[in-house]
Amino acid sequence: MATTTTEGIAPVLGDATVQELREAIHGGVLRPGDDGYAEACRIWNGAYDARRPALVVGCSGAADVIAAVGFARSNDLTIAVRGGGHSIAGFSSCDGGLVIDLSAMREVRVDPAARRAQVGPGAVWGDVDYETQAHALATTGGLVSTTGVAGFTLGGGIGWLMRKHGLACDNLVGADVVTADGRLVHASERENSDLLWGLRGGGGNFGIVTRFEFELHPLGPVVYAGAIFFPAEHDADLMQLFREWAPGAPDDITAALNLTSAPPLPVIPEEWHGKKVIALLVVSAGAMDEAEAQVRRFRSAAEPVADLLGPMPYTAMQSLIDPLWPKGIRAYFKSTNLARFDDELIERLCAQHRAAPGPQCEIHVHQMGGSVARVGEGETAFSERSMPFVVNAVTGWQDPGDTEAHTAWARAVVDAAADASTGRSYVNFLGDSQAARSSYGAETYARLVALKREYDPTNVFRLNQNIGPDED
Numbered sequence: 001m002a003t004t005t006t007e008g009i010a011p012v013l014g015d016a017t018v019q020e021l022r023e024a025i026h027g028g029v030l031r032p033g034d035d036g037y038a039e040a041c042r043i044w045n046g047a048y049d050a051r052r053p054a055l056v057v058g059c060s061g062a063a064d065v066i067a068a069v070g071f072a073r074s075n076d077l078t079i080a081v082r083g084g085g086h087s088i089a090g091f092s093s094c095d096g097g098l099v100i101d102l103s104a105m106r107e108v109r110v111d112p113a114a115r116r117a118q119v120g121p122g123a124v125w126g127d128v129d130y131e132t133q134a135h136a137l138a139t140t141g142g143l144v145s146t147t148g149v150a151g152f153t154l155g156g157g158i159g160w161l162m163r164k165h166g167l168a169c170d171n172l173v174g175a176d177v178v179t180a181d182g183r184l185v186h187a188s189e190r191e192n193s194d195l196l197w198g199l200r201g202g203g204g205n206f207g208i209v210t211r212f213e214f215e216l217h218p219l220g221p222v223v224y225a226g227a228i229f230f231p232a233e234h235d236a237d238l239m240q241l242f243r244e245w246a247p248g249a250p251d252d253i254t255a256a257l258n259l260t261s262a263p264p265l266p267v268i269p270e271e272w273h274g275k276k277v278i279a280l281l282v283v284s285a286g287a288m289d290e291a292e293a294q295v296r297r298f299r300s301a302a303e304p305v306a307d308l309l310g311p312m313p314y315t316a317m318q319s320l321i322d323p324l325w326p327k328g329i330r331a332y333f334k335s336t337n338l339a340r341f342d343d344e345l346i347e348r349l350c351a352q353h354r355a356a357p358g359p360q361c362e363i364h365v366h367q368m369g370g371s372v373a374r375v376g377e378g379e380t381a382f383s384e385r386s387m388p389f390v391v392n393a394v395t396g397w398q399d400p401g402d403t404e405a406h407t408a409w410a411r412a413v414v415d416a417a418a419d420a421s422t423g424r425s426y427v428n429f430l431g432d433s434q435a436a437r438s439s440y441g442a443e444t445y446a447r448l449v450a451l452k453r454e455y456d457p458t459n460v461f462r463l464n465q466n467i468g469p470d471e472d
């Protein structure tokens with residue numbers, strides 16, 4: 001039995017109690033002092049490396065998840081759920097609680113005829129792309145292949161195929177979910193459709209998903225994709241061009257601008273390494289010649305530093321920037337949805353780019369619209385689908401002494417966009433917690449609270465952008 005039950009303080013778990021859990025489940029249980037415990041504490045964001053959960057439970061299947069949830073509840077342990085471990089805000093780790101680690105459950109099974117994939121909750125997008133591309137199929141995944149399918153999809157899922165095929169959550173057609181009271185339920189359009197609605201953007205608030213089912217689409221394996229890097233002196237011109245071009249671009253194309261510093265990669269001339277640049281990133285799910293024609297206007301707008309845009313395997317594009325964002329880097333993101341992208345904002349973003357305190361300070365401007373905007377408002381928990389652009393300030397650093405400067409910079413970028421913002425943001429792009437209420441519209445939020453009351457009335461699943469069951 002646990003001897004302390006105060007929330008936030010680790011209960012002292014007796015050896016016999018932990019042994020009971022070890023015997024009950026098929027996966028592994030790690031506690032402080034065990035071999036592998038320190039590594040099991042680490043998530044992608046190195047800023048949270050010091051967190052020390054009482055237990056890390058490596059689940060092998062839904063039965064282990066049910067047992068772990070029951071154990072945590074009986075022993076008053078806060079639960080952290082870990083899929084791919086990429087939570088920017090550190091939700092998939094905790095001090096003194098119980099981490100439900102799903103990373104061993106990463107099987108991906110594809111039915112090419114039905115164009116469906118069954119995906120384990122520990123899979124990362126590289127796993128899904130590998131299995132689906134064997135059949136020249138794909139679904140919307142992340143810009144970095146090591147990001148987990150689970151947290152990504154449950155928050156929404158902004159990726160390179162979204163304007164053609166919708167967000168990741170729009171392609172989620174079914175899920176198995178372990179609820180707070182230890183039941184395993186299925187959510188689909190036919191069964192518990194309210195729960196499916198909530199899983200499409202409401203995050204990990206309603207239970208632990210132990211299997212995802214996605215719709216797949218024909219793609220590739222070679223697509224027109226990549227990046228063109230331009231000198232930062234063209235920031236303003238290229239942002240204006242992007243603003244004019246983006247709303248009328250075909251759905252086949254999804255693009256983003258990245259105001260960054262040139263990475264030290266062999267494909268970029270050495271004299272540019274570390275210098276300020278603006279990159280246009282593009283993926284086309286359509287014909288090569290049409291994509292080439294669409295980007296011609298950018299090519300002729302300025303002399304590039306490096307032009308890496310052309311036919312390439314889709315899986316290569318999906319892992320193109322992986323080396324720049326390794327596990328263990330300290331990171332902070334802050335984002336906002338834009339109502340407009342006016343000249344004043346462009347000027348401010350240029351100034352923020354110049355003021356960036358380190359080489360891994362990036363301002364991403366995502367082109368939205370297309371299929372994302374054609375899903376009706378209210379059809380999924382992911383809301384505000386009409387926004388034309390999303391700005392995301394992304395920053396990473398190694399030295400803990402740089403934390404203040406980097407987080408302050410990302411906040412300043414979003415502050416600079418305040419006038420042009422809708423006031424809402426995408427939950428998965430936030431490094432701060434307690435942002436749920438301000439991320440969803442009032443109507444969606446009220447529905448999310450009602451769903452939370454139904455599936456998790458005592459807020460067992462609260463390490464997330466939390467939707468409180470007791471909120472108005």
Ligand SMILES: Cc1cc2nc3c(=O)[nH]c(=O)nc-3n(C[C@H](O)[C@H](O)[C@H](O)COP(=O)(O)OP(=O)(O)OC[C@H]3O[C@@H](n4cnc5c(N)ncnc54)[C@H](O)[C@@H]3O)c2cc1C
Pocket residue numbers: 043044080081082083084085086087088091092102121141142143144146147148149150151152153154155156157158159203204205207208209210325428429463464465
């Ligand atoms: C390098 C990097 C690149 C990124 N790129 C993109 C991008 O291109 N597009 C985009 O939209 N987002 C992107 N993100 C943000 C990403 O979507 C979120 O960080 C997301 O939460 C990651 O999912 P995960 O499973 O890896 O995270 P985890 O840290 O494992 O989980 C995050 C949270 O999701 C919930 N959760 C996880 N698994 C489950 C489950 N099985 N059941 C219920 N709840 C669960 C829990 O609340 C958990 O705390 C990126 C993040 C990083 C670090």
